[in-house]
Amino acid sequence: MNEQSARFSHGLVAALPVALGYFPIAFSFGVAASRAGFSVLEATGFSLIIYSGAAQFLAIALIAGGAPLLVSAFTLVAMGLRHLAYGPALMAAAGQTRIKRAWIWAFGLTDEVFGAALGEMARGRRFSEAFMFGLGLASYASWVIGTLIGALAGGGALAAFPAVEAGLGFMLPALFLALLLSILSRAQMPVIAVAAVVTILVTLAVSATSGILAGMLAGALAGAVRRRA
Amino acid sequence: MRTDYLLLALVVGASVWAFRTMPFRFDMSRLSPEGWLSRLLSATGPAAITALFVVSVMPLLGGGQAVPFWAGTLSVIGIWFWRRSVVLATLTGALVYGLAFAI
Structure with a gap:
């Protein structure tokens, strides 16, 4: 196994x-997408x-709430801005600025993949793009397959298990x-x-989407x- | 796949891809950290997630699920500060919420 393959495999394991x-x-x-009227293809698509959990959950909430497409797109794009911070942080931790194939593997740079990559480097692993490919690919595959199985199970899959349904219903607030x-x-406390x-006041006065x-x-x-x- | 759903997915997916990959192509460090644009960009993420969290918990608090809510919320906070893992904190919060709901 050459060095690149070994690094890719390390990424898969990590x-x-x-x-x-x-x-x-x-x-x-x-399951939630299916309950909101999405087909299996739409949920998996x-x-x-998109491959961003928070954005996807919000997308089905906005669509189910009847929010206009432009409003939904604007909201979802804006909440993705947090990802801008991950690249510079990763490059600083890796100690390099010349990265050639980020346009492919950085698609998989989710919140948790970013955290896992930083953790691996903190434990002494050298940064490599092959490692990032492996790390991102396995996580992406799990996300897509999990969605497919949930959508195939359907919106009523958990009707006989109210506690499981309640727990899954709390998944979104817990994720946020x-x-x-x-x-x-500390610097972001006034922002929060x-x-x-403002969200509470506008939600109570107008609607959740406006809030x-x-x-x-x-x-x-x-x-x-x-x-x- | 409905056209409007596909369009939304493509617009949001393209923006997520761009936000994740752009910093590797362009030197974002040239933006002054004290400039208004940097402050606006760095505040948008926390502001968006705060708004989403607030809206997602308001129905739970108003729906008579205070005990599961607080049990789940405190679990998320506790696990986050213990393990610093978004996934582990999320899963534990959902598990504790489900257990408290069942009891």
């Missing part, structure tokens, strides 16, 4: 915890094309909370406070105008 964790979340996305904790910093208050948009915009603007402490 992806195991991520892949095992992704599977039930993706399954629950497939979302996982194949964990993501929020993962990017939490403004976004939370998300208004909270997001208010929080982002609060971040843009804040002064250095």
Whole structure:
């Protein structure tokens, strides 16, 4: 086995915890999408094309809530902006700036893959694009297959298991909370406070979709105008 | 696949791909960290996720599921600070919520 293949295989192995964790979340996305009226192809297509759990769960909530396509697209694109921070952080940890094939493997640079890659490097693994390919591919496969099986099981698959259904229903808030904790910093506290208050007020006064948009915009603007402490 | 769903998936998928790959192609470090654009970009993610979290928990709090909600939420926070893993915190939170719901 040449060096590149060995690094790719190391990436596949390192992806195991991520892949095992992704599977039930993706399954629950497939079930939720099916419940929202998505076909198996549509649910699986979302996982194949978008490959971002938070964005996908929100997409079905927005579609089910009747949000206009443009509003949905704007909201989903804006929430993806957090991914801009991962590349520079990874390059800094890797100690290199010349990366040739990121346009392929960085498609799989999800929150958890990013965390797993940083963890591997903190434990002494040298950065390589072959490793990132392996890490990303196994995680992506788990996400897509989990979605497919969830969508095939269908929206009513868990009707006989209300506690499991309730637990899966909490998957989305739990995912958002964990993501929020993962990017939490003292500097962002005013942003989070403004976004939370505006979201609650606008949701109560108008609708959840308007609340998300208004909270997001208010929080982002609060971040843009804040002064250095 | 319905055309509007496909269109939405392609637009969002392309943007996610661009946000994940662009920093490797363009030197984002040239953006001044104290500039308004950097501050706006770095605040948008937390603001969006806060808004999404708030909207996703409001029906749970109003639906008489306070005990499972707090059990699940505290589990997510506890596991996150213990293991620093988004996936593990998410799965544990959902598991604890389901168990508290069953009890």
